[in-house]
Structure formats: C-alpha cells, structure tokens
Amino acid sequence: MTFLASLRKELMELARTKRLLILAVVLLFFGMTSPLMAKVTPQLLSSIPGAEAIASIIPEPTILDAIGQYVKNVNQFGVLLALLLTMGMVAAEKDKGTAAMMLSKPLPRGGFLLAKFTAMSLVFLGCLVLAGLGAYYYTVVLFGAPDAAAWISMNLLLWVNMLVFVALTLFFSVLVRSQAAAAGLSVGVILVFSLISISPVVAQYLPDRLVAWSVALFVGGIEPAWPALWVSLGLIAASLAAAWLIFRRQEI
Amino acid sequence: MSIRTQDLRKVYGTVKALDGLTLQVEPGTVFGFLGPNGAGKSTTIRLLTGLAHPTSGKAWVAGEDITRLERVTSRIGYLPEEPAFYTWMTPREFLDHVGRVFGIPVGLRSARTKELLEKVGLGSVAKRRIGGFSRGMRQRLGLAQALMNQPDVLLLDEPVSALDPAGRKEMLELIRALRGQCTVFMSTHILADVERVCDSVGIIDHGRLMVEAPQQELMDRYTLPAFELECDNGAEAAFQSWGQALRSLPWVTAVALDGRTARVTVNDVEAARQSLLAEVVRCGLPLRRYEVVTPSLEDVFLKIVGQEG
Numbered sequence: 001m002t003f004l005a006s007l008r009k010e011l012m013e014l015a016r017t018k019r020l021l022i023l024a025v026v027l028l029f030f031g032m033t034s035p036l037m038a039k040v041t042p043q044l045l046s047s048i049p050g051a052e053a054i055a056s057i058i059p060e061p062t063i064l065d066a067i068g069q070y071v072k073n074v075n076q077f078g079v080l081l082a083l084l085l086t087m088g089m090v091a092a093e094k095d096k097g098t099a100a101m102m103l104s105k106p107l108p109r110g111g112f113l114l115a116k117f118t119a120m121s122l123v124f125l126g127c128l129v130l131a132g133l134g135a136y137y138y139t140v141v142l143f144g145a146p147d148a149a150a151w152i153s154m155n156l157l158l159w160v161n162m163l164v165f166v167a168l169t170l171f172f173s174v175l176v177r178s179q180a181a182a183a184g185l186s187v188g189v190i191l192v193f194s195l196i197s198i199s200p201v202v203a204q205y206l207p208d209r210l211v212a213w214s215v216a217l218f219v220g221g222i223e224p225a226w227p228a229l230w231v232s233l234g235l236i237a238a239s240l241a242a243a244w245l246i247f248r249r250q251e252i
Numbered sequence: 253m254s255i256r257t258q259d260l261r262k263v264y265g266t267v268k269a270l271d272g273l274t275l276q277v278e279p280g281t282v283f284g285f286l287g288p289n290g291a292g293k294s295t296t297i298r299l300l301t302g303l304a305h306p307t308s309g310k311a312w313v314a315g316e317d318i319t320r321l322e323r324v325t326s327r328i329g330y331l332p333e334e335p336a337f338y339t340w341m342t343p344r345e346f347l348d349h350v351g352r353v354f355g356i357p358v359g360l361r362s363a364r365t366k367e368l369l370e371k372v373g374l375g376s377v378a379k380r381r382i383g384g385f386s387r388g389m390r391q392r393l394g395l396a397q398a399l400m401n402q403p404d405v406l407l408l409d410e411p412v413s414a415l416d417p418a419g420r421k422e423m424l425e426l427i428r429a430l431r432g433q434c435t436v437f438m439s440t441h442i443l444a445d446v447e448r449v450c451d452s453v454g455i456i457d458h459g460r461l462m463v464e465a466p467q468q469e470l471m472d473r474y475t476l477p478a479f480e481l482e483c484d485n486g487a488e489a490a491f492q493s494w495g496q497a498l499r500s501l502p503w504v505t506a507v508a509l510d511g512r513t514a515r516v517t518v519n520d521v522e523a524a525r526q527s528l529l530a531e532v533v534r535c536g537l538p539l540r541r542y543e544v545v546t547p548s549l550e551d552v553f554l555k556i557v558g559q560e561g
Binding site for chain 1: 298301302303304305322325326328330332334335336337338340341345349350352353354355397401
C-alpha cells in the first residue's frame with residue numbers, strides 16, 4: 001500500500017517536473033534521427049565541395065549502420081540522463097527536508113527507495129519503447145524491416161544497461177547529501193569500467209558489453225554476452241541492497 | 253504515559269546533544285518543551301520520530317518503543333521546524349498523498365483533506381501549487397499533514413516561530429483546541445506561547461531536563477513576588493543609590509537595576525506593600541511608574557537556565 005502510494009508520487013513527480021518529457025523527447029529524437037543520419041551521412045559528405053573523394057570510399061549504408069547509430073546515441077544519452085535524473089532522488093529529498101517529513105510516517109525506507117527505482121525503470125522502459133518504435137519505423141522506411149524479436153531484445157539490453165546506472169546513482173544518492181557528488185561518483189564508476197575494460201577478459205563481464213551484444217543480435221555467429229547480463233543484474237541488485245542497508249540506519 | 257523517555261542520550265562526535273533525558277508526558281495534555289537554542293529540543297523530537305537514533309537510553313511514544321518504528325510512526329503526527337513539501341504538488345494533493353501513506357480509504361481521505369484544509373485556513377488555496385506558498389502557509393499545511401492520521405501524539409518542533417502575530421495566534425488557537433483529543437508535545441523557545449497554551453512544561457538546557465511540572469506548579473515553586481519601579485528623567489543617580497541601599501532590608505530578596513528601572517524581588521509582599529512606596533517618598537524620588545509584577549514563565553526559565561541578571 002505505502003509502496004504504491006510512493007510509486008504514484010514518484011511517477012507524478014517525474015511527469016510534473018518535466019523530467020519524463022525531457023527523457024522521452026531526447027530518446028525519441030535520437031531514435032528517429034539515427035537511421036536517418038546513417039542514411040544521409042554519405043550523401044551529405046558527397047555534397048561538400050572537395051570531400052567527394054572521401055564520400056566515394058564510404059560504402060553504401062546498411063541496416064547495421066542504422067542500428068549501430070541508434071544503439072550508440074540512445075545508450076549514451078540514456079546513461080547520461082540516468083545519472084542526471086537519479087542523482088537527486090534521495091540526496092535532494094534529504095537536503096530539502098521532504099525525506100524527514102515523509103519518513104516520520106509509516107513509510108518503510110526500503111519501500112521509499114524501491115518506489116524510486118521502480119518509477120525510473122518504468123519511465124526508462126516507456127521512453128525506450130517510444131524511441132524504439134520511432135527508430136524501427138524509420139529503419140523500415142529507409143533500409144527495410146529488421147528482425148522484430150532482435151529489435152525488442154536490443155532495447156531490453158539497453159534498458160538493463162541504463163538501469164545499472166540508475167541503481168548505482170541511487171545508491172550514491174543515499175550515500176552522500178549532494179546531488180552533484182552522487183552523479184560524480186557514478187561518472188567515476190563509468191571511468192573505472194572504461195579503464196578495466198582494456199582487459200578483454202574483464203570486458204566480457206562489464207555492463208558495456210550489453211551494448212555491443214545488442215548490435216550483435218543482428219549479426220549472426222557472435223556469442224551472447226550472458227556473463228555481462230548476470231553481472232549487470234547483480235550490480236543492480238547489489239546497489240539497491242547496499243542503498244537499503246545504509247538508508248535504513250541513516251539519520252535523516 | 254503518552255511519551256516517556258528514560259536516560260536518553262545522543263552524542264554527535266564530542267557534542268552531547270542529549271545527556272540523560274528522562275521525562276514523562278501525560279495523555280491528552282499540551283506539553284511545552286522549553287529551552288534555549290541548541291539545548292536539545294529538536295534532537296529529542298527527531299529521536300521520538302525515529303529520524304535519529306539514540307546513543308543510549310530508551311523512549312516510548314503512545315506506549316510503543318521507539319525502536320518499533322512502524323508502530324510508532326502510524327500513531328504520531330510530526331511538524332518539523334521548517335516543514336518541507338513537494339512544491340510541485342497542491343496542498344490537496346499533498347494531504348491526499350499523506351493519507352495514502354497512512355492507508356486511509358479514499359472516501360475518508362478526501363473528507364479529511366477537505367476538513368483539514370478548512371481548519372488551517374487553506375481551503376481557498378487548495379488547488380494552488382505549494383511552491384508559491386509563504387512560510388506561514390507552509391507552517392499551517394505542516395500542521396494539517398501532521399493531523400491527517402488523527403494521531404495519538406502530535407510532535408511540533410517550534411510550530412509558530414515562522415509566523416506573524418496573527419498567524420501565531422491562529423496556530424496557537426488550533427493547538428489549544430487539540431487539548432483532550434491528542435497529546436501535544438511542543439518545543440519552543442518562545443515563553444509567551446507556552447504560557448498561552450501549555451498545561452505542563454519541561455525545561456531543557458545543555459541536553460538535560462532541568463525541571464518538569466504543570467505550569468502553575470512551576471510558577472508557584474520558582475517565582476517570587478516582585479515590584480517594578482521607574483523614576484523620572486534626571487533622577488537616575490539617586491534612584492540607583494536608593495536601589496542599592498534597598499538590598500539591606502529584610503523583606504527584599506533581590507534588586508535588579510537597569511537605568512531608570514528597578515525590579516525588586518521580595519519575600520514578604522505585605523511588608524513590601526507597606527514600606528516600598530514609603531521608602532521612595534522618604535528619599536524624595538520622583539516616580540513615573542510603580543507596579544506589582546505578575547510572575548511569568550520567563551522568570552522561571554531564566555532562573556532555571558541560570559541566566560538571571
């Protein structure tokens with residue numbers, strides 16, 4: 001009951017404060033424009049005086065270029081927005097005093113956190129559905145129909161990758177009182193992941209491998225990145241559990 | 253007892269915010285929790301609401317141990333010193349949200365929301381965003397949300413400190429009207445507010461409870477009758493010497509001199525009535541004002557926290 005009340009409030013807040021709109025517009029924009037950019041980039045290059053030679057060596061764009069553009073753009077901006085939209089979810093409530101106001105009521109702290117994560121998960125899922133539909137439409141029009149099942153799987157893998165950063169930032173938002181510090185710590189995790197991904201052995205376990213896997217779904221003969229998926233789901237669960245363990249004893 | 257604490261301590265690093273607080277609050281009363289800034293009033297309330305954890309000691313609110321947080325929080329209402337809200341909500345939406353958290357059924361929730369908004373004078377702005385509210389309006393909405401679950405114990409942290417005189421009067425009236433309906437535990441450093449609405453008083457200083465008693469008992473126990481005299485301009489020097497000489501009289505307990513004013517605390521009112529003015533006349537002092545001072549809670553407070561001039 002209290003979880004549903006909190007979830008309702010979180011969804012209302014995301015809608016009323018325009019965060020949902022920003023996420024939907026950004027992801028939909030990149031969803032729709034990525035296939036278009038893949039298609040017109042060689043034509044744009046050939047129209048630049050002096051760049052004809054470069055344009056002539058660029059191969060004719062394919063459906064894989066459209067998918068690659070979509071995955072790269074939507075993932076980059078999705079992760080960035082995951083950090084920006086989550087960084088204040090707990091830190092700002094503690095700082096402003098709304099957390100004290102609400103947690104002095106029969107609202108379990110675990111429910112308070114879980115409602116925030118669930119709301120972000122639903123919002124990211126909804127916006128990815130929107131972006132995916134937009135991108136699918138333009139890909140069909142410009143390149144032909146991609147495999148629908150692979151398209152859905154691709155978006156689900158991107159969703160899981162984004163949720164890793166939602167969960168991590170939520171954890172940092174519990175840990176520190178400043179929104180900027182919470183986002184900064186998440187950026188630190190991204191940098192650490194980038195550094196350790198130099199090792200191919202380690203890279204296969206990192207969430208970023210999900211992004212590569214999502215493109216590979218359209219190319220035959222590439223191994224699925226199950227270890228990365230399990231590690232990502234584990235990171236989400238561990239971040240939420242750690243956030244709860246700290247938050248339940250934290251003084252507000 | 254509605255509230256009971258036993259040797260409650262809270263230490264932040266080297267600072268003892270609470271140093272063995274033991275107090276009891278009777279059900280249905282309005283309890284004024286008085287103390288200077290930094291005395292430990294807000295810390296006590298934060299411990300009772302579960303927002304902070306005691307270093308040691310025990311406490312019970314509405315008969316429930318404060319470590320059983322869910323049981324406690326469902327039976328209390330809490331108004332922080334600076335209540336914070338989701339500013340994108342309207343007051344109606346906020347109270348509805350609070351009602352949902354308490355699991356109040358929809359029909360009752362809606363009726364209670366309307367009733368409380370009217371009660372605190374926010375009925376006409378029920379659909380306006382809280383973001384545009386003044387501090388006084390937020391304070392009143394804070395009281396409404398604290399009453400949403402019809403609490404057994406209402407914890408108010410400096411509930412009127414942000415209000416103008418009219419708002420303060422209204423808020424104190426609302427608090428006074430709650431007597432008998434629930435136990436009100438009100439922290440404040442404004443003595444006049446306590447005098448106006450509280451049945452019992454606890455005075456805290458440096459994290460320790462200095463005294464706890466019904467208000468009248470406290471006055472009887474700690475205040476001595478006093479007289480205040482004020483001389484005319486130009487007679488200050490003679491007035492000061494007269495005041496100092498007065499200290500040697502057997503019925504005088506203390507004389508506090510401040511410019512043209514003298515406050516004479518006595519141990520025998522009748523002797524003072526007969527002799528004080530006669531002394532003034534004998535010395536030929538031009539007097540502007542003479543009055544028997546009604547003992548106030550301020551006198552008790554200053555006496556107890558050791559700041560009396």
